[in-house]
Amino acid sequence: MSEELEGKHGVQSLEVGMGILKAMVFGKRSMMLKDIAAAADMPPSKAHRYLVSLIRSGLVEQDPLTSRYNLGPFALNIGLVAIDRxxxxxxxxxxxxxxxxxxxxxxxxxxxxxxxxxxxxxxxxxxxxxxxxxxxxxxxxxxxxxxxxxxxxxxxxxxxxxxxxxxxxxxxxxxxxxxxxxxxxxxxxxxxxxxxxxxxxxxxxxxxxxxxxxxxxxxxxxxxxxxxxxxxxxxxxxxxxxxxxxxxxxxxxxxxxxxxxxxxxxxxxx
Structure with missing residues (x-):
């Protein structure tokens, strides 16, 4: 596959991860796993796997007391940099x-x-x-x-x-x-x-x-x-x-x- 064709196809897993982040942004609050999965239109098990990676990257964080997910510090930094620019x-x-x-x-x-x-x-x-x-x-x-x-x-x-x-x-x-x-x-x-x-x-x-x-x-x-x-x-x-x-x-x-x-x-x- 040529680089040009590969570039047009993109990275599907990244797009799925962005779909989860969008669901959390539009949710406007901390969310439970089932709510994120429903908003992103995917099974909770699949959403959980992506959330684990998003947590590792700092884009998402989970409250250990409530088990709810929210945007993480790196996501907030991206937003602040975007506003600043x-x-x-x-x-x-x-x-x-x-x-x-x-x-x-x-x-x-x-x-x-x-x-x-x-x-x-x-x-x-x-x-x-x-x-x-x-x-x-x-x-x-x-x-x-x-x-x-x-x-x-x-x-x-x-x-x-x-x-x-x-x-x-x-x-x-x-x-x-x-x-x-x-x-x-x-x-x-x-x-x-x-x-x-x-x-x-x-x-x-x-x-x-x-x-x-x-x-x-x-x-x-x-x-x-x-x-x-x-x-x-x-x-x-x-x-x-x-x-x-x-x-x-x-x-x-x-x-x-x-x-x-x-x-x-x-x-x-x-």
Missing amino acids: LDRIRLGLAAISELRDEINETTALAVWGDNGPVIVRWERPRRPITVNVVTGTTLGVLSSAAGRVFAAWLPNLTRPIVKREVETRRNLPPGVETLADADALLASVRDRGLAAISGNYMFRGVEAAAAPVFNFKNELTMALVIVGVEGSIDMGEQSAVLARLKGAADALSLRLGSTRGSDAAALPSA
């Missing part, structure tokens, strides 16, 4: 840290996941009372500030989810009853250049704002978010805090090569 994420993390220092509010970085924006990191302010944000949380589209940013500038990607939220009445904000209402809400977000929610946020007593960050293709790539206790952030049109949020997002967009400038609110990405 993504310039947009690294720059975004620096941006929310600097913004936190400027405004002394909880800041966060959101990227698009499978079913909505996902918080990848957050920074705690120096305040006695703060709002904690759970890393890895997938937010609603119409009910969260970050979700509205993605829906406003990525309509083709988010339209099915917006439609589903309207049809299922899932955490709809006041005044949104139809798709037309949702479209009007998102148009106002584009007009303002950011999304700000106070008084009717998805969690009682919490308010939030988010601003879009664009890449060198002038496409929305992530959102900078601030979150605070209700009444702690000026949500008005002349708010200095929201101006700093928008300024930080615009500066990051410029750093990523965007040419949309401060008028980036004008048109949504296709």
Whole structure:
């Protein structure tokens, strides 16, 4: 067999092992052997043999008390290295840290996941009372500030989810009853250049704002978010805090090569 043909065939055992790792990642928790086997669509005995090798390589570890399996230290290192090598994420993390220092509010970085924006990191302010944000949380589209940013500038990607939220009445904000209402809400977000929610946020007593960050293709790539206790952030049109949020997002967009400038609110990405 030629090297070219062998390369095209790949290594089946490696692909099976990756299937087990994917099952564990999508499981989002420590898992029992039977659950991993079921998720990977293989007999438990076969899954166990692969798990033994994955444990030896450091990609998986097993809790001796519960017998549950979880991702191991080497898998976590791979994830950290991958994140570190993504310039947009690294720059975004620096941006929310600097913004936190400027405004002394909880800041966060959101990227698009499978079913909505996902918080990848957050920074705690120096305040006695703060709002904690759970890393890895997938937010609603119409009910969260970050979700509205993605829906406003990525309509083709988010339209099915917006439609589903309207049809299922899932955490709809006041005044949104139809798709037309949702479209009007998102148009106002584009007009303002950011999304700000106070008084009717998805969690009682919490308010939030988010601003879009664009890449060198002038496409929305992530959102900078601030979150605070209700009444702690000026949500008005002349708010200095929201101006700093928008300024930080615009500066990051410029750093990523965007040419949309401060008028980036004008048109949504296709």
